[in-house]
Every structure is written in structure tokens, then in C-alpha cells.
Amino acid sequence: MPVTYELLRSVSADLYNRSLRKIPGETMAVLRKLELSESNPVARNTLAVMQASAQAAESKGFFVCSDAGVPVYSVKIGSRVQFEGPVKQAFVDGFADLVATIQPPLLQHVTNPLTLERGHSGKDMPIVTYDVIDNADYVEITCSPKALGSGRWAALEIFSFPSLAEIERYIMDVVIKAGAQHCPPVVIGVGIGGTFDYAAKIAKEAILRPHGTTNPEPILADMEARLCKAVNATGFGPMGTGGDSTAMAVHINYASGHGFTPVAVCFNCWINRRRSARIYNSGVVEQFE
Amino acid sequence: MINPKRLSLPLSRESVQALKAGDLVELSGEIVMTAGIPTHHRIIDYLRQGKPLPIDMTGGSLLHLGGLNQEGPDGKASVAYLNPTTSTRFNRFMPEIIRGLDLRVTGGKGGLDAECAAAMRDTGCVYLSFLGGGCTLLSNALREVTTVAWPDLLIHYRLVKVRVEGLGPATVGIDAHGNSLYGVGEARAQERLPSILKQLEEDRAAANSLVQRDL
Numbered sequence A: 001m002p003v004t005y006e007l008l009r010s011v012s013a014d015l016y017n018r019s020l021r022k023i024p025g026e027t028m029a030v031l032r033k034l035e036l037s038e039s040n041p042v043a044r045n046t047l048a049v050m051q052a053s054a055q056a057a058e059s060k061g062f063f064v065c066s067d068a069g070v071p072v073y074s075v076k077i078g079s080r081v082q083f084e085g086p087v088k089q090a091f092v093d094g095f096a097d098l099v100a101t102i103q104p105p106l107l108q109h110v111t112n113p114l115t116l117e118r119g120h121s122g123k124d125m126p127i128v129t130y131d132v133i134d135n136a137d138y139v140e141i142t143c144s145p146k147a148l149g150s151g152r153w154a155a156l157e158i159f160s161f162p163s164l165a166e167i168e169r170y171i172m173d174v175v176i177k178a179g180a181q182h183c184p185p186v187v188i189g190v191g192i193g194g195t196f197d198y199a200a201k202i203a204k205e206a207i208l209r210p211h212g213t214t215n216p217e218p219i220l221a222d223m224e225a226r227l228c229k230a231v232n233a234t235g236f237g238p239m240g241t242g243g244d245s246t247a248m249a250v251h252i253n254y255a256s257g258h259g260f261t262p263v264a265v266c267f268n269c270w271i272n273r274r275r276s277a278r279i280y281n282s283g284v285v286e287q288f289e
Numbered sequence B: 001m002i003n004p005k006r007l008s009l010p011l012s013r014e015s016v017q018a019l020k021a022g023d024l025v026e027l028s029g030e031i032v033m034t035a036g037i038p039t040h041h042r043i044i045d046y047l048r049q050g051k052p053l054p055i056d057m058t059g060g061s062l063l064h065l066g067g068l069n070q071e072g073p074d075g076k077a078s079v080a081y082l083n084p085t086t087s088t089r090f091n092r093f094m095p096e097i098i099r100g101l102d103l104r105v106t107g108g109k110g111g112l113d114a115e116c117a118a119a120m121r122d123t124g125c126v127y128l129s130f131l132g133g134g135c136t137l138l139s140n141a142l143r144e145v146t147t148v149a150w151p152d153l154l155i156h157y158r159l160v161k162v163r164v165e166g167l168g169p170a171t172v173g174i175d176a177h178g179n180s181l182y183g184v185g186e187a188r189a190q191e192r193l194p195s196i197l198k199q200l201e202e203d204r205a206a207a208n209s210l211v212q213r214d215l
Helices: A005-019 A025-037 A041-060 A088-101 A164-178 A196-207 A218-232 B013-017 B037-049 B094-101 B114-123 B135-139 B181-206
Strands: A072-078 A127-133 A138-143 A155-160 A186-193 A247-255 A260-268 A275-280 A285-288 B005-008 B024-034 B061-071 B077-084 B105-108 B126-129 B142-149 B159-174
Touching: A005 A088, A005 A138, A005 A275, A005 A285, A025 A041, A025 A247, A041 B135, A041 B159, A155 A164, A155 A196, A164 A186, A164 A218, A164 A260, A164 B181, A186 A196, A186 A218, A196 A247, A196 A260, A218 A247, A218 B181, B037 B094, B061 B159, B077 B135, B077 B142, B077 B159, B094 B114, B114 B126, B114 B159, B159 B181
Parallel strands: A072 A127, A186 A247, B005 B024, B024 B061, B061 B105, B105 B126
Antiparallel strands: A072 A138, A138 A275, A155 A260, A186 A260, A275 A285, B024 B159, B061 B077, B126 B159, B142 B159
């Protein structure tokens, strides 16, 4: 049995819908942990209100944030997957279905960057990137909607044969520029190496890595730990009103490249929206955070 | 959780001046909200032309909250949800608006810059930081929509006056005396940066994984 257009259409819409109403369980656990270690009383209170807000959204089935962002999907196609019907169109139609039926309705966030007109659809929307998983018999889809609040502060710069010190300095400069703006505590994704486009892609993949997992590359595992400590020493704190909790985690990916080394840095706000599914050739659908 | 100070709108200049950066508050009464840059352009156009705004905000509040307002079958407007939006993108408009409307309360998330803080000190106005991602909790405070103005604008850009009960908690991010948690936060981070970089250097040296050679 193939993976059908209908299934891709309904599952992609469902993932976006669910990502808006529940924050990942492990993100809740990090907020709780930060609340316990936070020394600033206002920050501690903000962290408690964040958890209360996420719990209220989950129990009422309501939006965590009014800004649903735009739909962004990462799709990994197993090399043994068989499709029936169009794939790209399934995401476009799934989004249109959701816009037409979702309650409460979505605000118009899809923006034409040339005219600044906004609506519920537009060129290249949803934003979908495709990759391949060798030998798998499923398609893995992750929806991670993106809005201005944290999306605005991502940055990329290209260096020549940089030292780790230069790379870390750049990451700190991006963090300080973002300051209080991205609804901290944030997850920070970093991509080092590859090419201009590839560094951004692996930074985004890094941000989606579940919390508490150790980076398999020892150099990066160390870098993640010291950078997380460094970001939290800035003192911006929850919602940027001061405190010890600015980052929930720093996740870093790398790729080999030439002597020019792009460093891409991106942020997910504290609600850390994401929802994934695997659709198997058998038609079975597994959803996870 | 800390109990917020309960404030009834409209606020007097004296009660605004009694608030300090870092205080937690909760609002009851009528607020005016918008999330649109075109709305700010239009407010300034009206102020410069001396035209009355469709909602009188003089001495009142203008909050950067985005929300879904809709008309029911009975023709009555309601707001299904609201949540703060990034205020800093309105930095260039707010000094003139704060002074022109003699605002007591503004807010959203992410704060406003030093020029806005100076305008707020002049008029006696506070900036309130609402929880980004607080849609469900904040929307619980909605009671009634009084006015929806400028329906030609995008839904969340419209100027909307709503009555709320217990909207919050919000943190006073900038008080009426020029104290800004955002200004302090930026200065603190810059001041700490040299010692943060030094610590990173020490941690790098301590990590056995440091394998880079001079290439």
C-alpha cells in the first residue's frame, strides 16, 4: 500500500493544528527545572506562568500563542516509500483545509515580502524541505511553525578557517543582538560548516533535536554545554525582563565544507512548537513530539 | 506565584508613577489594542492632522496585542483570543503616539527603546510586558468588545477596544521614571560579555576535546 496524497494532506494539516495547542512534554520539564534553579523572583514567576499557560492551552485545546506563524515542514522520505498522487500539492491543500476549518480561526500571517500584503496563502507556502532516509519504509514529517517573534533574530555569517573562539564569539553576538526579543528561554540551534544554505538547514535540524539528548560529536557536546552557560550568564531572562534563564538549550550541528565556514544561528521561543509523524507504506500513522 | 497588583483602568498619573519596573500587575477595565504597523502610521497621520481618532485613547492605554475579532450572527463583535506581539517594531512611532495621546499605559512584549522610555517619563506612562505564548490565559480576561475601528485593516491590525477583567499577569518592563528592564538588560549583557568570553575560553581549554591545530 502506498503513502497517499489524501493521507499526506490530512496528516500535514493535523500536525500543524496540534503543534499550536500543546508544547512538547520535554519542554515543559525544562521550564520546571529552570523555575527551580532561577534566582530572580519575577523570572521565577514568569516561568511558572508559562507552564500554567501551556497547561491551560492543552487542557482547553486552545492556542498557546495567538501567532500561529507560517507552516514549516521538514519531510524525510524513506527510500522504500511508494507514493500515490502528488506530494507537494498535498501540503498546500492540507494547509488550505486547515485554514478553512480550524477553530478558532487563524490570523493572516502569510506575508508577500514584496508588497507586505498578508493572507492565508502565498508563493512557496507551506515552506517544505525534503530529505531522504535510506531504506526506510515511511515518510517522516515534522511541522515546526515559525513566527516573527523568534524567527526575526536568526542570523548567518561566513568565516574563513575560523577558530572555535571566533565561532563562539559570533554566536554570543547574535544572542546579545536578539536580547529580550525572542520570548526567552529559547532553544538555540547552530549550524557550522557546509555551505550557505546547508548551514541554515542543519541549524534548523539542531533546534528540533529533543532536549536532554547528548551530541554524538564530543567537541560539540562540550561547546553546547559551555555556550548554554554563557547565554544564561547574559541575564536577559524569561521574556527578557531579567533572570538566569535565557536559554533552555544550545544544540549544534556541523558539516564538513571548504575553508569558508558558514555559522548559522536560530531560535525557538519558549513554546518550542513542533509535532511529527511517520506515515508507513502500510498506511499506519505514528505521531510524536 | 506572586500575587499581581490589581489595577483598574483608566489609571491616574499618580497611580502610574507609583509603579516600579519589575512590579507585577493585572488590568481590569477598558484597553485599546492593535498589532499593526499600518495602524501606527494612521494614528500618527490623524494626530498630525488634528483629526479625532475613532477610539479616544487620550490618557488611556494602547497595547501591542494581536487578536482575532469577529462579528457574530447577531452582528455583535467579539474577540476570540489575544496575545502580545513584539513592541520594538513600533519604536519609531511610539514616542509621538505616547506624547500625542498622553498615554498612561502601553505594552506588549520585548519592550521599547530609550526614546520611547523618555516619552513615557514625560507623560507618566508604563510599559507592560505580557507573556508571549500566553494566549489561553490572557484570553480568559476578555469580557466584551466595545469598539472595532478601521475594519478596512487586517483583522489583527484593527484598533479594538475591549473590556477585560484581570488581564495579566504583566511585568512593568519600563516605569514612568525612565527605568527600563530592557535598557538595564542590554547594558548588563554588554558589560558581562568580556567575562563571559573569558569563561568560554577557560572552558574550551578545559575540554579535552580541543583538537584544532593551526592550519
